[in-house]
Structures are given as structure tokens and as C-alpha cells.
Amino acid sequence: MKFFVDTADVDEIRDLNQTGMVDGVTTNPSLVAKTGRDFVDVLDEICSFISGPVSAEVTATDASSMIAEGRKLSQLANNITVKVPLTWDGLKACKTLTGEGSMVNVTLCFSAAQALLAAKAGATFVSPFVGRLDDIGQDGMELIEDIRILYDQYDAFDTEILVASIRSPMHVTRAALIGADVATIPPATLRGLINHPLTDKGLATFLADWEKTGQSILDK
Ligand code: E4P
Secondary structure, three states, rough: EEEEEEEOOOOHHHHOOOOOOOOOEOHHHHHHHHOOOOOOOHHHHHHOOOOOOEEEEOOOHHHHHHHHHHHHHOOOOOOOOEEEEOOOOHHHHHHHHHOOOOEEEEEEEOHHHHHHHHHOOOOEEEEEEHHHHHHOOOOHHHHHHEEEEEEHHOOOOEEEEEEOOOHHHHHHHHHHHOOOEEEOOOHHHHHHHOOOHHHHHHHHHHHHHHHHOOOOHHHH
């Protein structure tokens, strides 16, 4: 499963990229607003060191304006993925933009029926939001299971399931067990994936025992 980082904070992306775990980036208007920076400057900077897909969301709501915005965003770098909302206009824009060779991420997906439409519109990625479903008392991961089953019925569908609105390491693990193609993960959650108290405890014991031997590997 690929890991994308779900942030527009360039320093966070740069730092996490050094772990070798970053296969791409997703941004949205709220994440960009949080940075207080110019959208195009942020995208240019991310694309200067990330070669995987970098999602950039349109803000128009009618198809022709979404297409115009998508074309503009696509010109910034060849790894820009145009993000469109899961509306009829968004799906029209998706069809046109993928037809022109752009990658498109259809976002704000909350049902298997919507995911079916995204695949039929030729989306490169569909983004089901698991955390926001959990927030209203539904199991977001059940949606990922349903979409996986649905997409696996049809060889013609090559849309990747990009699990979004991830809130915990458990979301990431469950997404991988289901066979989702991508998880887009907030920086703090990505860092949290490594945590286990028995790892820390075990390492402390090994180091304490090693010190008692008085040896140094580099002196050998
Ligand atoms: C990413 O593509 C989504 O916009 C993002 O994961 C939404 O996350 P949130 O529900 O935590 O805002």
C-alpha cells in the first residue's frame, strides 16, 4: 500500500520524505489555508522534491471552470493530480481531464455508489473519507471494504482506492488489510505508526546489557 502525506506543510513533507515512506502528497483547500501561503508556491515547492502524485484541489463548482482550473494546476508539474469533488460537475471534469492525460483524484466520497461513479468517470484515485464517517457514527472502514469488493468485480476499473480522513494508526492498518491502494496520512499519524512500548523497552534492555560487556562494535 502506498503512503501519501495529507498536509500542505512543506517542512513536514520534507522531513517525512527522508524516512523513505512518502509515495505522494494530498492537499485540500483547508490544509492550504492553514499554511497561510500562496497555493501555487506551496505546490511548486512540494513538486520540487516529491516525484509521486501531488493532489491539488479545484475550488470552482461548475464543470467548465473546474476543467479550466484543473488544466492550470496540471501545468505546474507532471505529477500534479487534480482533485475534484464527487458531484456531477466534478465527474464531468474528471472525464475530460483524465481524457487529456491528467491524473484526477475524486474526493469527498462517502458511499460505494459514489465510488462506482468515480470509477466509471475514469478517476485515477477515489478518496473515501473514513474519519468523517466515523464522526457521524458509521464505520468508515466498512466503506473501504465495500469499494474494494466492488472494484474487484470489474477488470475495466483501474481507479485506485485512496483512503482519506485517516485519524489513527488503526485506520492505516485496516486499510492495508483490506487491500486499499493508498492511505493518505496526516504527519502525526504517520509518525505514530512506529510506536510500540515493547520496542522501546526491548531496546533499552539490549543497550543496558551490551554496556555491561564493555565492547564496541567499531573497535573490532
Ligand atoms: C485528503 O485528501 C482529504 O482531504 C483529507 O484526508 C480530509 O481529512 P479530514 O477529514 O481530517 O479533514
